[in-house]
Amino acid sequence: xxxxxxxxxxxxxxxxxxxxxxxxxxxxxxxxxxxxxxxxxxxxxxxxxxxxxxxxxxxxxxxxxxxxxxxxxxxxxxxxxxxxxxxxxxxxxxxxxxxxxxxxxxxxxxxxxxxxxxxxxxxxxxxxxxxxxxxxxxxxxxxxxxxxxxxxxxxxxxxxxxxxxxxxxxxxxxxxxxxxxxxxxxxxxxxxxxxxxxxxxxxxxxxxxxxxxxxxxxxxxxxxxxxxxxxxxxxxxxxxxxxxxxxxxxxxxxxxxxxxxxxxxxxxxxxxxxxxxxxxxxxxxxxxxxxxxxxxxxxxxxxxxxxxxxxxxxxxxxxxxxxxxxxxxxxxxxxxxxxxxxxxxxxxxxxxxxxxxxxxxxxxxxxxxxxxxxxxxxxxxxxxxxxxxxxxxxxxxxxxxxxxxxxxxxxxxxxxxxxxxxxxxxxxxxxxxxxxxxxxxxxxxxxxxxxxxxxxxxxxxxxxxxxxxxxxxxxxxxxxxxxxxxxxxxxxxxxxxxxxxxxxxxxxxxxxxxxxxxxxxxxxxxxxxxxxxxxxxxxxxxxxxxxxxxxxxxxxxxxxxxxxxxxxxxxxxxxxxxxxxxxxxxxxxxxxxxxxxxxxxxxxxxxxxxxxxxxxxxxxxxxxx
Amino acid sequence: xxxxxxxxxxxxxxxxxxxxxxxxxxxxxxxxxxxxxxxxxxxxxxxxxxxxxxxxxxxxxxxxxxxxxxxxxxxxxxxxxxxxxxxxxxxxxxxxxxxxxxxxxxxxxxxxxxxxxxxxxxxxxxxxxxxxxxxxxxxxxxxxxxxxxxxxxxxxxxxxxxxxxxxxxxxxxxxxxxxxxxxxxxxxxxxxxxxxxxxxxxxxxxxxxxxxxxxxxxxxxxxxxxxxxxxxxxxxxxxxxxxxxxxxxxxxxxxxxxxxxxxxxxxxxxxxxxxxxxxxxxxxxxxxxxxxxxxxxxxxxxxxxxxxxxxxxxxxxxxxxxxxxxxxxxxxxxxxxxxxxx
Numbered sequence: 026x027x028x029x030x031x032x033x034x035x036x037x038x039x040x041x042x043x044x045x046x047x048x049x050x051x052x053x054x055x056x057x058x059x060x061x062x063x064x065x066x067x068x069x070x071x072x073x074x075x076x077x078x079x080x081x082x083x084x085x086x087x088x089x090x091x092x093x094x095x096x097x098x099x100x101x102x103x104x105x106x107x108x109x110x111x112x113x114x115x116x117x118x119x120x121x122x123x124x125x126x127x128x129x130x131x132x133x134x135x136x137x138x139x140x141x142x143x144x145x146x147x148x149x150x151x152x153x154x155x156x157x158x159x160x161x162x163x164x165x166x167x168x169x170x171x172x173x174x175x176x177x178x179x180x181x182x183x184x185x186x187x188x189x190x191x192x193x194x195x196x197x198x199x200x201x202x203x204x205x206x207x208x209x210x211x212x213x214x215x216x217x218x219x220x221x222x223x224x225x226x227x228x229x230x231x232x233x234x235x236x237x238x239x240x241x242x243x244x245x246x247x248x249x250x251x252x253x254x255x256x257x258x259x260x261x262x263x264x265x266x267x268x269x270x271x272x273x274x275x276x277x278x279x280x281x282x283x284x285x286x287x288x289x290x291x292x293x294x295x296x297x298x299x300x301x302x303x304x305x306x307x308x309x310x311x312x313x314x315x316x317x318x319x320x321x322x323x324x325x326x327x328x329x330x331x332x333x334x335x336x337x338x339x340x341x342x343x344x345x346x347x348x349x350x351x352x353x354x355x356x357x358x359x360x361x362x363x364x365x366x367x368x369x370x371x372x373x374x375x376x377x378x379x380x381x382x383x384x385x386x387x388x389x390x391x392x393x394x395x396x397x398x399x400x401x402x403x404x405x406x407x408x409x410x411x412x413x414x415x416x417x418x419x420x421x422x423x424x425x426x427x428x429x430x431x432x433x434x435x436x437x438x439x440x441x442x443x444x445x446x447x448x449x450x451x452x453x454x455x456x457x458x459x460x461x462x463x464x465x466x467x468x469x470x471x472x473x474x475x476x477x478x479x480x481x482x483x484x485x486x487x488x489x490x491x492x493x494x495x496x497x498x499x500x501x502x503x504x505x506x507x508x509x510x511x512x513x514x515x516x517x518x519x520x521x522x523x524x525x526x527x528x529x530x531x532x533x534x535x536x537x538x539x540x541x542x543x544x545x546x547x548x549x550x551x552x553x554x555x556x557x558x559x560x561x562x563x564x565x566x567x568x569x570x571x572x573x574x575x576x577x578x579x580x581x582x583x584x585x586x587x588x589x590x591x592x593x594x595x596x597x598x599x600x601x602x603x604x605x606x607x608x609x610x611x612x613x614x615x616x617x618x619x620x621x622x623x624x625x626x627x628x629x630x631x632x633x634x635x636x637x638x639x640x641x642x643x644x645x646x647x648x649x650x
Numbered sequence: 651x652x653x654x655x656x657x658x659x660x661x662x663x664x665x666x667x668x669x670x671x672x673x674x675x676x677x678x679x680x681x682x683x684x685x686x687x688x689x690x691x692x693x694x695x696x697x698x699x700x701x702x703x704x705x706x707x708x709x710x711x712x713x714x715x716x717x718x719x720x721x722x723x724x725x726x727x728x729x730x731x732x733x734x735x736x737x738x739x740x741x742x743x744x745x746x747x748x749x750x751x752x753x754x755x756x757x758x759x760x761x762x763x764x765x766x767x768x769x770x771x772x773x774x775x776x777x778x779x780x781x782x783x784x785x786x787x788x789x790x791x792x793x794x795x796x797x798x799x800x801x802x803x804x805x806x807x808x809x810x811x812x813x814x815x816x817x818x819x820x821x822x823x824x825x826x827x828x829x830x831x832x833x834x835x836x837x838x839x840x841x842x843x844x845x846x847x848x849x850x851x852x853x854x855x856x857x858x859x860x861x862x863x864x865x866x867x868x869x870x871x872x873x874x875x876x877x878x879x880x881x882x883x884x885x886x887x888x889x890x891x892x893x894x895x896x897x898x899x900x901x902x903x904x905x906x907x908x909x910x911x912x913x914x915x916x917x918x919x920x921x922x923x924x925x926x927x928x929x930x931x932x933x934x935x936x937x938x939x940x941x942x943x944x945x946x947x948x949x950x951x952x953x954x955x956x957x958x959x960x961x962x963x964x965x966x967x968x969x970x971x972x973x974x975x976x977x978x979x980x981x982x983x984x985x986x987x988x989x990x991x992x
Contacts, residue, residue, distance in 0.1 A: 264984075268984060270984065272979065272980075281975055314975065317970030320956055332730065333727065336728060340697075366717070500715065
């Protein structure tokens with residue numbers, strides 16, 4: 026029965042074609058809004074739209090029901106062209122309860138569509154949300170200027186799931202599917218992907234599958250039957266580059282990239298970690314793929330997470346540890362050891378709002394200087410940053426390449442926006458991804474059959490990787506300063522100077538082995554907007570907007586924060602004005618000023634949310650005025 | 651398995667050993683090198699990982715693979731080696747400060763997981779490398795540089811701690827007794843899983859004669875309780891015996907009890923309670939103190955279980971296919987020629 030809805034005819038209501046559309050699902054954290062949002066997204070992805078998502082959820086698993094802190098939301102922008110962000114202001118807001126309305130209404134654009142679950146608007150919930158009067162009352166002004174669709178979703182869901190076998194409190198758990206069904210009608214989304222997903226997901230709980238499909242259908246037919254709006258909306262598929270796409274978030278792409286890197290290096294992958302938001306999903310994803318030879322180690326703490334990783338690196342694995350800011354702080358001493366040992370490994374930091382526990386579920390870029398300098402002693406490490414969810418795949422492979430080739434730990438920066446946001450990804454031809462060359466030492470390299478663990482490669486200055494089990498290469502490494510070449514403990518002053526300089530030089534030299542900073546935009550631009558990491562999309566979208574207003578703008582995104590590409594100095598000096606937007610208080614700005622003596626201008630935000638495109642475009646306009 | 655003819659010298663390095671003259675560490679180093687030579691296994695199979703402290707210099711002096719790491723973290727680093735390389739024999743060298751203070755968490759978790767590691771704790775009941783502060787095994791009242799009025803800090807009993815963490819192999823020995831040390835090393839080596847050996851180690855500079863009750867010619871005859879599997883626990887030339895009363899181990903005059911009441915040592919007992927009771931006979935080396943294997947039981951080892959899962963997944967799903975992996979969330983195709991998406 027539920028499967029028939031795909032044939033329901035929504036055409037009786039006129040359709041308005043849109044180029045792009047921003048939708049936000051908002052409800053209590055128990056209302057299943059992340060699921061509704063991601064289903065809407067997947068249906069849109071399979072339909073062929075370009076898209077970008079921005080999930081937002083509370084740090085608490087279940088904050089008290091109906092309260093403002095308990096509101097969870099999921100925003101997605103879909104378009105018929107290549108978009109770059111999840112959008113600034115929603116065109117349509119689904120509010121499942123008063124708290125969701127209270128928290129999200131301010132973001133809805135004027136004239137936008139508001140879909141409200143009226144059944145939750147009773148006194149207690151209104152009070153919890155801080156409403157003194159019911160905004161749904163006829164005489165209320167609160168919803169003026171929006172197109173409001175009032176739907177008694179609780180009642181209709183209850184009615185719809187009768188006979189499914191689901192009962193009691195579980196009945197209302199299907200109401201997100203009711204909302205999703207209504208949205209599918211309103212925005213001409215294909216229904217098959219959702220129905221198929223439900224069948225697959227709840228294969229072992231057929232009654233739940235039935236209830237969800239029935240609720241989805243009821244939502245859809247509610248739209249058809251009541252002609253809930255004067256017109257529906259459609260967004261055509263985007264004219265994306267030819268190829269096969271999937272919709273992927275940053276944590277998943279990162280995990281897949283690590284697996285691919287291990288394959289390309291022909292090494293077993295080891296991931297030593299301790300659960301922490303928002304990095305845990307990397308562990309979850311990797312732990313599912315043991316058939317790729319992946320070993321995950323959920324350690325007793327952050328330090329053991331990096332400790333096991335150092336051990337695994339010594340033992341000959343592609344060794345990776347991952348965490349977020351507070352966890353990286355705990356790993357700091359061990360990362361300096363890994364630097365001293367000159368072992369290849371990757372340290373992933375999925376940044377979140379800080380300091381301390383800060384805003385665990387919100388994005389921020391405030392660990393840049395910490396990544397560059399947050400170690401004791403002189404310990405400069407390569408630092409790479411991921412610009413967008415799908416780019417996590419290639420950046421993971423690049424981090425592995427650098428780590429192995431140069432025998433060094435590499436810090437790979439992500440953040441909560443990249444990690445949980447998703448976008449269509451043009452799938453690469455994995456066979457054409459270059460192999461990562463691994464050269465384990467197999468023979469003595471010194472006089473009289475001796476092994477010299479700090480005899481370096483003449484080009485890369487990497488020391489040999491001799492793994493335990495290799496006959497004749499028994500050697501000892503450690504945190505004490507080592508004599509150049511022999512690797513014996515050395516307290517010699519000149520040797521410490523030499524080794525400190527050599528380690529730094531080895532890492533600085535990587536600049537010769539990375540692509541130049543790419544500049545996008547107008548040749549004769551009067552302003553360069555320079556970003557790093559997850560501001561990539563907002564910066565480019567802002568430049569587009571400014572261009573529409575007649576400004577000549579160029580943009581660039583630094584994927585290599587240390588060492589920087591060789592051409593950065595030249596690029597920066599080609600522009601009169603440089604704007605650096607960051608989700609911190611000006612860390613790259615400080616670096617650029619210090620390294621290049623260039624008076625760039627910062628645009629800084631630490632509000633637990635990504636930049637709105639308008640925030641950056643307005644700053645551009647202000648600067649070129 | 652091929653056996654290699656080694657002598658102790660094959661496990662010595664060209665590095666000058668730099669412990670204080672008279673340090674118990676020299677004796678332990680010799681015992682370990684002799685034990686390794688006796689095994690006849692190739693040198694490259696062994697990895698020694700240490701943390702920080704006097705004992706932690708140990709790997710520099712053993713001609714195998716080795717890592718001198720950071721304070722307290724050796725069990726974690728060694729866990730990464732042992733988990734990914736079950737073909738190796740991975741050893742941790744640690745001290746009372748390293749293992750029980752800063753690294754206490756890693757120690758108990760390595761033991762609980764039963765990672766195939768051999769953890770050798772050199773217990774000298776003092777901080778040597780930082781020049782003489784009390785340690786987490788120093789006795790209450792100990793006067794040191796950091797406790798001029800005596801320590802008020804209650805110490806750990808390392809064997810009790812290991813048993814509390816449900817270690818599958820727990821033993822105690824003495825630096826001076828090379829034969830006993832090598833016997834314990836051999837048993838730890840043969841044990842599948844985490845093995846914990848506490849070695850009472852004399853620091854002749856900052857805590858000399860801490861173990862005199864067990865090493866002094868006269869004292870040791872009265873105080874050394876040698877645990878031997880399957881044998882009644884008697885000591886002091888047979889004059890004293892250990893019995894269980896009210897769930898506690900108790901020392902009695904042998905003549906005062908029926909010989910059948912004397913506790914027969916069973917290191918393979920699955921429940922660690924009696925082993926724990928034995929560990930409580932002394933809270934430190936200050937009177938009659940058991941030496942030998944307290945516990946030696948079998949339990950699945952973490953490293954082998956992890957690798958079993960990997961093998962089972964490969965068996966079931968085949969060695970992973972990257973193309974399938976990146977398409978596993980559903981895909982769509984854009985083809986401009988066919989005008990739109992499929």
